[in-house]
Amino acid sequence: MKKAANNKIQSIVRACRIILRMIEADPNTRHSQKMYYRMLLQYYTRLRDARENGQFIAAHTVFFPAEILLAMDIIPMHTETTTWMTSLFTGECGDILAAGARLGMATEICAPHRGMAGAFASGALPRPDVMVWSNMVCDNTAKSGELVMDICGCPGFFIDRPFKDSGLEKTYMAGEIRDMIAFLEDKSGKKMDYDRLSTIVERMDRQIELTRQVNELRKNVPTPFSPLGFLELLTIDYLFPGQPESIEYLETLKAELEEMVKQKKGAIPKERFRLMTLFIPPMYLMSFLEKLSVESGAVSVIEPFFTFWGEGRLDASRPVEAVVEKAYMIPETRMYGPLGESALEAIKKCAREWKVDGAVYYADVGCRHSCATIKLFKDALAEVDVPVLTIDCDVVDQTVTSEEEVRDKMERFFELLEDR
Amino acid sequence: MLSIGIDIGSLTTKTVVLNNGRFLASVVSETLDEAEISAQVAMTKALERIDADEDPLRFVVTTGAGAKGVSFSDRSKAITTCLARGIAYCVPEARAVIDIGAESSTVVKTNERGKVLDWANHDKCAAGTGIFLQQMAKLMKLSFEEMSELSETASKGADITGTCAVFAESEVISHVHRVPPTPMPEIILGIYLSVSSRIKTMCKRIGANEKIALSGGVALHKGLVRTLEKEIGQPLFVPDDPVCVAALGAAVLAGEEIQKETAQ
């Protein structure tokens, strides 16, 4: 057995193994779900051993184009995901947030970013060779890199993703990515392999296409995909963008869902409420929410900001431009640019086409830019007669809301839906 | 068959008895340690008030804290659903109800059939609740009635902007100890304004803009009602028995359940 490092990646690896052992023993588990956990295990094992294997580690923030890192054979560390997994699987969320506070970070800074700084400072996360980040999708992602550079004493590069989507702005972002490639080549001593990047982009295009097809299947009544399955779709894009594992996972999932649709089988025994999920549910409540879904017959069928990709294809012959294009197609980036008719139309379209009964907005207290859209979205959804439940919570900080509170609100909401 | 609604609040338990939509009795009793006993005591007291020759069969709907655990309850319903039905029964023209309870405040937007369209509640913090007003009354050594009366003489109200009960309380304390101290009426109006502001935000969030009714014990707090009306910019409907609106709604829902069962 490998010697456990001081950092907490080993606890994620251990947790993934335990979960995998559990679900592999369960004959009812989706095969794709087993694949998903194997992917997590692979990602964190690779990260855990990277230092020993003499590999170059780049820490990066959410929605950062990790395709570039993978094409250069650099080991990516998705900071937000890794932070919340660390806090979830070690039960040390409070300690990590406290470490962030000791650095002088205000409690208004969202827990994932406060925790991230805390996790680097306390050594819970391994020290990266470089920190790379972008302002996709909020001020926190824009601002968190420099403190990490300071804590870890490593160089860094910031990708400036412009606000709107004009041609000039996309050209600017392509320039940013080229500058970052030069930076990474300089720091890592590795050369960018553009053919490899093209292959990754080509697969990424396929990945998006498969995600769209999976979503099409979710339109069926009853819906075939598990209540919180969308988090798998989100995570594979975070951790394995354009990787063969993602394609294999999605193809398996798609086949499974097709089979269920053929058999007219739903993901949960009795589908009563078809939900739209807006923003991320608290990670520590996942198993509870899963249970509640089954009990109450409520299932998330579409997530306009997580799984509902923007239109367009990625052109593998111009891989850098394609990476930029993807940055504008990622579902959540709908929230980044000027939030006008197109985003509101996308939500309404999702509500209609996926036959949504109600929407649940997980209002993360630390997330300003998303909470500021609640009123806009609520008004838009009212036009298509979809009520919205708002749950005040925090993605990682367990002190903000409890199971009982969420259950109470959900039950009231289901009662409202039923009463209609 | 009697339809009985029981609302188990954090301080008091309310019971309303209806027969085929006809009002028979309502009772408010203290909430005891266990929901089961509170509900039992409240229901017994209510039944004592009605004629012995009323139908002995009953359908019980409970709501509030621990409502699900009451053994003799036939259904438990969410407080929001109960408030909507209750207000539609006693104030049919209302399209929203503001409920200020002891530990939480809720605004429910309803339609003409007493169905919930949306709601907002404030339960993270005591600011904007009955308990908060009670604490403030205690702090200033005044009764609710005295507070109400004093507030009438206030001009603009002291600034109390703390978004949390603890901060609001410390602001009140600093007004009291200021040299010279802020006049009592101004502090009271300031407290009312801070509660009203919270309620107003909830109304706005769900678009409860007109025909708003008030429920909960705080509705009897005249000074607050006046301030709230001024802040919201329209008169509020105050039912004859604002305390029992949710229990009434539970009784209405019990009636609906009876009808559903007979129809089957």
Next chain:
Amino acid sequence: MYDHQNKHNSQPRYTPLKTLEVFKAVNRSFPHTDEINHIHDQGGKVFGWLCTYVPEEILHAAGILPVRITGYDRETDLDDGNAYLYMNNCSFSRSCLQMGLTKEYAFLDGVVGGSTCDGARRLFDLWRQYIGTPFHHVLTVPRKYTENAHSLYLAEVEMFKTHLEDHLEIKITDEELMGSIELYNQTRSLLRELYNHRKKPNPPISGSEVMEVLDACFRMPKESFNHHLKKLLQELDGSQNAYSGRARLMLSGSVLANPDFISSIEQQGGLVVADELCTSTRYWGDMVEVQPGEPPLKALARRYLNNYPCARMFPSEERFRRIIETAREFKVDGVISEIIRYCVPYSHDLPLLTKRLADINIPVLSIDLEYGSSGSGQIATRVQAFLEMIEAKK
């Protein structure tokens, strides 16, 4: 024992500044000032701008009176703002939105902002949707100073100018732009002169008084502002006023426009002599320098992107460098960082900024507050302790 109370109270030579009353009157009556009423009576237009990355000169050259959107000048209940922007957006954006929703900005013929931070961009999303101002424009503002960033920003500024021209059906000439640049540069150098007074060991004007001047600067036509500011400077030249305090302080952090907040620090004996606020030094700090033969728009875009930076810019070291420069220039003993709750860019910078300032022996007092705050008992206590700490070091 050093009796600061006594010392603070013994400022006998203080005579009120007459010109200051003009500025205060504008601030009190805004937006119903004589000048704004006059402009509207004549069929002129008034536009609101939100952030220092909006090149005001373009609006001026288009014959518009630009005024700054600053929300309520006090801490107040923000129920409309809360309902639309939720509680976790900064109270500055909630304050501005609330004034918009309650029609207090109905006098504006247009609004212009930049994609500077989450609060600002969401404020505009909601403004567009719920407040019927006839003209909206949000400029993409890059976060870097690279050559590419400058080209992009220049293109954005050009697009803004075209949008404005199309909307008003006019053409803005280079001569008009040059004229506006000259006028605004004059404002900048006059404000520089005003700030030079603050470098004195005993400045003739207090920090809160300077804030009154700046607030008026956002609300008056620059022509008349410059005129009055010149008069104020003359007054100061002949003034015997001399403020003293327990320590020379600099303000740093989020947007701040309430003079009472500065007053509350000064009442504790703090001598507020400098700042890096976007309502102040970051607004007027840098001149627009048009190179010979250069289109004025290019000079304008360069200046606005290179300006004394907001915490949104990268790298943050540039902001830290300028803060240190200002701190030295004004010989400050301590920095008060005031950050509006949920103002993420400044919150993120604070740990590093505190470190950089500690390296040059300047302590930082960090205060978090709501926008419009006029200071509280708690803040006063902390300022007092901070001043005592500085005195003990001296």
